[in-house]
Amino acid sequence: MKTMTSLRTLALGGVLIASCAAAFAGDKPNVVILATGGTIAGAGASVANSATYQAAKVPVDKLIASVPELVNVADVRGEQVFQVASESLTNENLLALAKRVAALSRQADVDGIVITHGTDTLEETAYFLNLVVHTNKPVVVVGSMRPGTAMSADGTLNLYNAVSVAASKDAAGKGVLVTMNDEIHTGRDVSKAVNIKTEAFKSPWGPLGMIVEGKNYWFRNPAKRHTNQSEFDIDKIEKLAPVEIAYGNGNATPTAYRAFAGTGVKAIIHAGTGNGSVSNAVVPTLQELRGKGIQIIRSSRVVGGGFVLRNAEQPDDKYDWVVSHDLNPQKARILASVALTKTQDSKELQRVFMEY
Template sequence: MIHKAVKSFGLGLTLLAASVSLYAKNNVVVVATGGTIAGAGASSTNSATYTAAKVPVDALINAVPQIKDLANVSGIQALQIASESITDKELLSLARQVNDLVKKPSVNGVVITHGTDTLEETAFFLNLVIHTDKPIVLVGSMRPSTALSADGPLNLYSAVALAASDEAKNKGVMVLMNDSIFAARDVTKGINIHTNAFVSQWGELGTLVEGKPYWFRSSVKRHTNASEFNIENIKGDQLPLVQIVYGSDSMIPDAYLAYAKAGAKAIINAGTGNGSVGNYIVPTLKKLHDEQGIQIIRSSRVPQGFVLRNAEQPDDQYGWVVAHDLNPQKARLLAALALTKTNDAKEIQRMFWQY
């Protein structure tokens, strides 16, 4: 029965690919980094328990031969890692490899297969540091390749279709999951066990149906060619140290102090509500900012809405920054990049408004 289902699925994709000739001649490179899309479970019924980053890029591509009807597809293995283990070192390495690819005239688009745990961070980072108008599409899966109804094959097929589409140029880095096209800036993982895991409070850019993208909005924030950040200007394999402290009731200052001792240049306060800070924590943050020059950035643990400046706390008076609508993990990345250019809180705040 399983064999028949797989055969039927493959036939369906073949017919789908045959109907999509618009993108057939573009060249797309699949950059593999590991993750669930390259994972394997002990049996076909293991959809939540499995080992990530097991399947190499050539096997991923060969498992969906229909994508070669969409574009001239090649692959490189940039990383082979579960995405929760990615550090700044891997992030910078990946960005440099992708940057080298998009500079080649022979490459029309790039697909990056990635674990879903930190897919949004990688997508946002690339959105800020890669200068190109070519489509860059990140894709993952919520089920390993060995699972019943694995979502990886169709996600990969759709990601290649998107990356091969001329309509996808100049839209910034995108995430393709579950037929939805998201902007890297505002996509986030909203659930950890279902295939419709990725969401954006501002909505999808569009959707992809039978290999064709349909568009409904665009991202108005600065990205890619319009960004003041550039991977070519970042040296070494580390970014300035920025860490996150999760807000709750009954907090103690030890986490902030420990990060300061470790050399953090900025601390993201993932506060309650409107990025709120307990009145008993405020003196610690003021001291870290005033005496050690550590940037204090108010984000929120609340997944929707945005942090208002000078609401809850007098940010102008304290010299603090608000993360606007960026979640804590994306605020960490933008703060780190900002610190490669300046330590002026007003300039950093400008960047949070613009990106």
Template sequence: MKKTFSALALALTVCLPSTLYAKNNVVVVATGGTIAGAGASATNSATYTAAKVPVDALLNAVPQIQELANVSGVQALQIASESITDKELIQLARKVNELVKDPKVNGLVITHGTDTMEETAFFLNLVIHTDKPIVLVGSMRPGTALSADGPLNLYNAVALASSDSAKGKGTLVMMNDNVYAARDVAKTINIHTNAFNSQWGALGTVVEGKTYWFRTSTKLHNDSSAFNIEDIKGDALPLVQIVYGSDNMLPESYLALQKAGVQAIVNAGTGNGSVPNYIVPTLVKLQQEGIQIVRSSRVANGFVLRNAEQPDDKYGWVVAHDLNPQKARLLTALALTKTKDAKTLQEMFYNY
């Protein structure tokens, strides 16, 4: 009788659908953005008000996510992402840090506006110490629009955050079926749903709730990062600003930032992070007066070569490697909480 019962139990175990097994617990942390936006009509895909829909309504609009995981929601912010400052970044990171430390939480999804999603993702990638999946997701069309992309993006993000295969892969961005590394991803189109890309390619893709992986990021992130949100005091980072490169630039643009109290300036130069010959004396003087100069590029792909175009070693400048200006700003600000040594800063840009 005991053998018969054991055989029956084994057969039931093999045949039972996976939905009867314990599901992972995923918390959706809402911050606003287009995914929480609403337009005046179904044909308004580019004209709408962002950050209107609360987290509970977002979750109720996609009931299928509850088949993937036990999903709950938290409203951390309610803001259009272009209005996020370092204060909101730090506030969000502290909330995320609190949630990942909860042993009952297996993964997080952060709904976010697309305008600065890449910055928030990269910041969390640097300051949150966990191997639990952290997935940022947004949409290019409000939920009221025809062919709104938010519901499927959210479904895919929950699928990704609930997948054990996503553990330890760093903070991720889930958009338009693709999984991107927070470090590499950037918004490259402002009106289409395939708005996010990485010059190094996607890490994987999600199809019908299943994640398929093709590569991993080799850069330091999350658990391997030297930065930690718990080390940041107050609600501000060292002030770092960006100057956009073009023809006919003015030294006054940099001098105004010096007057504002910046600790570093990211020069979003042309080409290989180029600096015009008539601007070089200003940047050399600022460096000598204690303001770190970081050469980045306004060009979307490639990377800035050290000691090419400018003698970086001679001036004590740092190159941003392949980080775009906005991510270079964040890494510089965090790096300045640790050191002001240019050589150490440069190593951080290569390692992160």
């Protein structure tokens, strides 16, 4: 009889423990990881291969399984959205990803979203999501500089940090974030500045904060409009405006600009030297193309802090050109592609570049 009673007590105790564990698990934030490929899902031939490898090989379930400590941070589930190297992501990919992020952000059972991404165009995707997804929930884009097979792999800690940030209430309302190398950056500012080191991502105005052993330390907030503050809404965008980038240099000719104009672009980003300078040989062509309705947007090819002042170097008011403010050429392309879905007016376009 005592044995039966003991068994019954143990059974009831087991149910109680299981119930408590379930309740505790239910208190954890729910984070969805959307996988798109990239180095973080890459594999090399040996542990010595940190720069030579195949990107976009590891599926999302294996990525999650590679960081068992995630169960201590959040209830995590994954979706494989794409499996591509990020240099091959298209506008259509961006739209599909943003629509999925927006849909998930409206679900009551989702507290945060992480996007694993190749580093080559990670900054462009992060900025695009920052412009068009209306949510206050944390959205974090993360990648790695080395594949998971390398002895010096950085992807597992980067992913752990990304989930920690996405699960944190103090990350809400800060727009789309990027976590790399223990730092938290705004998707608006951050860029890939080095292509071989783990500390590859930099923001010209500094990171927003850092992550140390799963805890966030914040130093500043984003100043530009983003997410819920944005006038752009992914649910109302079905196609991005075609925009191309032409690279300025000391021996520049009009060839690239004319070629892009022939493809039907709505805008050309001029990646100029210094303060978005334009070669004398190119100015007449840009004036001509603006007269045909193509927006001319001056940006700077300067790494880590190019800042283009209006009517400096070129008479922008006279030529009806736009300046990109502090956005680099690739981010200027993203913003123009979005903004031109709403307006063709150069003054409105300039306002957008100053506010976002």
